[in-house]
Amino acid sequence: MSMKKIYLNLHKCLGCKSCEIACGVEHSSSKELFSAINEFPLPIKRVSVFSTVSHCIPVRCLHCEDALCLFACKSGAISKDESTGRIIIDSEKCIGCWTCIMVCPIGTIYIDETGKTAVKCDLCAEKEIPVCVLSCPTSALFYK
Amino acid sequence: MAHNNNFKNLSIDPTAVKMLKKAEKEEISIVWDRYENMKPQCRFGELGICCSICNMGPCRIKPLKDSAQKGICGADSDVIASRNLARRVAAGAAAHSDHGRDIAHTLLLAASGKASDYTTFDADKLISIAEELGIKCESLSINDIAANVAEIILGQFGSQSGEIIFAKRAPKKQIERWRSQGIMPRGIDREIVELLHRTHVGVDSDYKNIIYSGFKAAIADGWGGSMIATELSDILFGSPKPIRASANLGVLEEKMVNIIVHGHEPTLSAMVVKASKDEELNRLAKEKGAKGINVAGMCCTANEILMRQGLPVAGNFLQQELAVITGAVEVMVVDVQCIMPALSEIAKCYHTKLITTSDKAKFKDTEHISFDEENAIKTAKRIVKTAVENFQNRRKDLVNIPNEKMELVAGFTSENTFHFLGGRFRATYRPLNDAIISGRIRGVAGVVGCNNPKICHDYGHLTLVKELIRKDVLVIQTGCSAIASAKAGLLKPEAAFKYAGKGLREICEAVGIPPILHMGSCVDNSRILIACCEMVKEGGIGDDISQLPVAAAAPEAMSEKAVAISFYAVASGIFTVYSPQPNVLGSKNLLNLLCNELNKIFGASFAFEENPVKTAELIIDHIDSKRNALKLNPVMYEYEENIP
Ligand code: SF4
Ligand code: SF4
Ligand code: SF4
Ligand code: SF4
Numbered sequence: 001m002s003m004k005k006i007y008l009n010l011h012k013c014l015g016c017k018s019c020e021i022a023c024g025v026e027h028s029s030s031k032e033l034f035s036a037i038n039e040f041p042l043p044i045k046r047v048s049v050f051s052t053v054s055h056c057i058p059v060r061c062l063h064c065e066d067a068l069c070l071f072a073c074k075s076g077a078i079s080k081d082e083s084t085g086r087i088i089i090d091s092e093k094c095i096g097c098w099t100c101i102m103v104c105p106i107g108t109i110y111i112d113e114t115g116k117t118a119v120k121c122d123l124c125a126e127k128e129i130p131v132c133v134l135s136c137p138t139s140a141l142f143y144k
Numbered sequence: 145m146a147h148n149n150n151f152k153n154l155s156i157d158p159t160a161v162k163m164l165k166k167a168e169k170e171e172i173s174i175v176w177d178r179y180e181n182m183k184p185q186c187r188f189g190e191l192g193i194c195c196s197i198c199n200m201g202p203c204r205i206k207p208l209k210d211s212a213q214k215g216i217c218g219a220d221s222d223v224i225a226s227r228n229l230a231r232r233v234a235a236g237a238a239a240h241s242d243h244g245r246d247i248a249h250t251l252l253l254a255a256s257g258k259a260s261d262y263t264t265f266d267a268d269k270l271i272s273i274a275e276e277l278g279i280k281c282e283s284l285s286i287n288d289i290a291a292n293v294a295e296i297i298l299g300q301f302g303s304q305s306g307e308i309i310f311a312k313r314a315p316k317k318q319i320e321r322w323r324s325q326g327i328m329p330r331g332i333d334r335e336i337v338e339l340l341h342r343t344h345v346g347v348d349s350d351y352k353n354i355i356y357s358g359f360k361a362a363i364a365d366g367w368g369g370s371m372i373a374t375e376l377s378d379i380l381f382g383s384p385k386p387i388r389a390s391a392n393l394g395v396l397e398e399k400m401v402n403i404i405v406h407g408h409e410p411t412l413s414a415m416v417v418k419a420s421k422d423e424e425l426n427r428l429a430k431e432k433g434a435k436g437i438n439v440a441g442m443c444c445t446a447n448e449i450l451m452r453q454g455l456p457v458a459g460n461f462l463q464q465e466l467a468v469i470t471g472a473v474e475v476m477v478v479d480v481q482c483i484m485p486a487l488s489e490i491a492k493c494y495h496t497k498l499i500t501t502s503d504k505a506k507f508k509d510t511e512h513i514s515f516d517e518e519n520a521i522k523t524a525k526r527i528v529k530t531a532v533e534n535f536q537n538r539r540k541d542l543v544n545i546p547n548e549k550m551e552l553v554a555g556f557t558s559e560n561t562f563h564f565l566g567g568r569f570r571a572t573y574r575p576l577n578d579a580i581i582s583g584r585i586r587g588v589a590g591v592v593g594c595n596n597p598k599i600c601h602d603y604g605h606l607t608l609v610k611e612l613i614r615k616d617v618l619v620i621q622t623g624c625s626a627i628a629s630a631k632a633g634l635l636k637p638e639a640a641f642k643y644a645g646k647g648l649r650e651i652c653e654a655v656g657i658p659p660i661l662h663m664g665s666c667v668d669n670s671r672i673l674i675a676c677c678e679m680v681k682e683g684g685i686g687d688d689i690s691q692l693p694v695a696a697a698a699p700e701a702m703s704e705k706a707v708a709i710s711f712y713a714v715a716s717g718i719f720t721v722y723s724p725q726p727n728v729l730g731s732k733n734l735l736n737l738l739c740n741e742l743n744k745i746f747g748a749s750f751a752f753e754e755n756p757v758k759t760a761e762l763i764i765d766h767i768d769s770k771r772n773a774l775k776l777n778p779v780m781y782e783y784e785e786n787i788p
Binding site for chain 2: 034
């Protein structure tokens, strides 16, 4: 049973946004950089790097213990995978009411490529290690 | 090590694999380790859409949704990617041209008696160039002719108007294309400076205009600076003739003082070669317990002394550190270009002395012996003496010279090469054109350029050239690409039996040439341009270079010079496959311009393809389409698919 999470060493992030690109490419249909940036519609990334006066902070879903989005979702699209701790959005069930977007305290839910459903970090469901972690040149992000 | 010790994926050269193992054992990190440590490489940079030209930046265009699509000044991905690319052209053209300038300067000094160590003027070539430049030679001495030539040529760099002289060697149609686009260079330095101006913040904001200006500077390189470097080197050091030599790290001699000359300009290396034959120094070497003095080349310096003196080649770009790691190099003497800064650290792990010689290229904590042409042999002797004296410091326990070395024939030029095809004494391109027309040879491809750790060392070059000669394409090579083939035995005439298609094999057998012709260093790509001019002139396969069944490729490109070369190749009508892509994929418009729209302007375009087998297919398709357009006979012999 793995309850792994992505951690951030705040002092290491340079704000290069490599994680943003990697995330978008991973959630594209081609999964390859050059093709991904030419897809229509463009793939949606699930992490955004913000900066404060002193630090850069890549913000993505924290897979909260008590997830507000899960409470708020009225169509039952959001659930928690108890074995991994992941908060998952089922796009089949999502009705696009954007309630989760409003309640997420850190604002990390996005509207998908088609504009119809909510998407967010899925900890790279198909990957053993999330691609943002792999792509980070300073190892600011780590997974354990 | 992050590459998991799978050295075979890093290089297909066995010497490289051996030296990689040695480096690992001795805990020395080299280029492949640094490449691993650099990963992940920045994707913005890879796409060419980051900019740090001005101080409002750095800016990066985010290629995904909900992100900034413009830099702070408003530059979009087209402007940023094209400016980045154009600046590489400027730097590449500057490097080649400054090399050309140095040669011209040496010629002037030599002609006026100030650099008396340069004495081997090639009078025939000198006179033919002098006549081309409009010098009346009859009443002049050789030295006066040489001085006149040097002065006119030096004037080419600072020329402000008109058209550079050697560009007029191009076929009429090429010249017309350049004039109508306004990209006929006026002066070499002028076009490079103007390109830098145009790419300053807030100047040229039309990506097409930026790229055309890049072509202008590139033409000033290929038909200017580089061509000058080639022609005047031939005058100063003699025109190459076919010559036998050997290549790879195995050319280092365990019992001798080994000196590696690395870099680009022949002014220094030719003198080191001369100095290494000095009796007194050889006596000293014997006193120190060595059998003699062995000079070998690295990178394009290797090609310069190989082409003219038949000196051994130690290796290509990715082998420079490996040469030091053999532990058997007393001195590595360098001038300019493609010298890894890492060398100074690695040399310290052995007894090897790294010596810099150009005031343009000094290394921290590294001995600098400033090379001046007026005291050439004196300086060279000092360098050789340093090496001889360093022999006794060699640490025997650290010496391991791989035994691989390969025989080769080099020394082909646009003047001498194709004459062979018709028998030694007929100075004409007819036989080459006829071979193409009859379909015995499918076409001609220039395969050139560097090494790049992103691509398995030498794999890109060798896979491509083998595919091409198998399909009856005559391959001409320069630079580190040619060295790759040399090490693999492809520059031996016998290679034709093993690797060439039937038609090409027949030609090679009849004339006794290898299926791949080594035409020199990177500036000698200008020889390929001249060969194309001659093919047009000879007639029957197109009256414009873009109609010829020819193509070019740089399968492991690394340097800015390679970008400049690819630009002048395309501007000259030669379809060019470039790999890895030079960070242009972030702009769709730029990519479309380079790969499609240019066809309308130059009759040629770029392709970006990393897989060498696919590159060969692209080239074959291109050559075949040109053959069809010319209504030539089908090629004589079809190749078999899938020969391993
Ligand atoms: S989307 Fe927001 S609220 Fe929901 S789990 Fe992620 S961080 Fe928590
Ligand atoms: S874990 Fe995957 S989905 Fe989540 S932010 Fe990182 S890259 Fe994006
Ligand atoms: S990749 Fe790493 S350093 Fe770059 S922005 Fe993301 S977290 Fe920061
Ligand atoms: S030139 Fe423009 S894009 Fe480049 S760094 Fe300056 S503001 Fe940014």
